[in-house]
Amino acid sequence: AQKITQTQPGMFVQEKEAVTLDCTYDTSDQSYGLFWYKQPSSGEMIFLIYQGSYDEQNATEGRYSLNFQKARKSANLVISASQLGDSAMYFCAMREAGANSKLTFGKGITLSVRP
Amino acid sequence: DAGVIQSPRHEVTEMGQEVTLRCKPISGHDYLFWYRQTMMRGLELLIYFNNNVPIDDSGMPEDRFSAKMPNASFSTLKIQPSEPRDSAVYFCASSSQGFALAKNIQYFGAGTRLSVL
Numbered sequence: 001a002q003k004i005t006q007t008q009p010g011m012f013v014q015e016k017e018a019v020t021l022d023c024t025y026d027t028s029d030q031s032y033g034l035f036w037y038k039q040p041s042s043g044e045m046i047f048l049i050y051q052g053s054y055d056e057q058n059a060t061e062g063r064y065s066l067n068f069q070k071a072r073k074s075a076n077l078v079i080s081a082s083q084l085g086d087s088a089m090y091f092c093a094m095r096e097a098g099a100n101s102k103l104t105f106g107k108g109i110t111l112s113v114r115p
Numbered sequence: 116d117a118g119v120i121q122s123p124r125h126e127v128t129e130m131g132q133e134v135t136l137r138c139k140p141i142s143g144h145d146y147l148f149w150y151r152q153t154m155m156r157g158l159e160l161l162i163y164f165n166n167n168v169p170i171d172d173s174g175m176p177e178d179r180f181s182a183k184m185p186n187a188s189f190s191t192l193k194i195q196p197s198e199p200r201d202s203a204v205y206f207c208a209s210s211s212q213g214f215a216l217a218k219n220i221q222y223f224g225a226g227t228r229l230s231v232l
Contacts, residue, residue: 045223
């Protein structure tokens with residue numbers, strides 16, 4: 001069974017600094033994908049970044065990067081040069097390959113960016 | 116390009132009333148998903164469609180919930196009769212990549228916040 005763990009309490013970061021949001025996962029499959037979504041206070045779910053289990057390099061998308069450590073089963077999101085607009089809830093999610101596999105979400109981490 | 120469009124954004128209704136939530140997926144996407152988000156249970160998949168056909172409705176909580184996708188650009192989630200415990204944010208999402216692949220990115224709508232009094 002899939003499991004996503006996000007255990008950090010609310011996180012705070014100073015504007016323009018970098019922050020790491022932790023995510024660990026549990027799967028016995030070899031082929032799977034890891035996703036991060038952002039949910040601002042307005043409520044929408046915004047896709048940020050994807051990492052495949054076979055990808056040799058860490059994924060990057062602008063100020064977002066994913067620190068993927070396969071042996072440790074961790075997929076931490078790094079946000080560089082934080083902006084006030086980064087204040088939101090962040091969800092880590094995983095999906096195993098396969099026609100019947102579902103996208104499973106963690107409980108989320110709240111990030112607050114201080115000016 | 117327009118993203119996934121959901122309506123209404125907010126719905127307040129009384130217990131026992133019928134509620135219909137609407138979703139327009141991204142054009143060209145052939146998978147559509149309905150999720151429910153609550154504080155207690157987080158994000159849960161309710162049902163998903165492939166090419167307008169329901170594939171897995173195992174997440175639908177009970178018979179009061181039903182979902183349809185009459186065509187590639189429209190889906191509804193109906194609750195009849197509604198109960199206070201149905202209060203939640205309901206999301207619609209769509210994707211285009213092959214669902215068998217792990218990289219099946221789902222793009223979400225803005226959600227419908229439902230309050231059942």
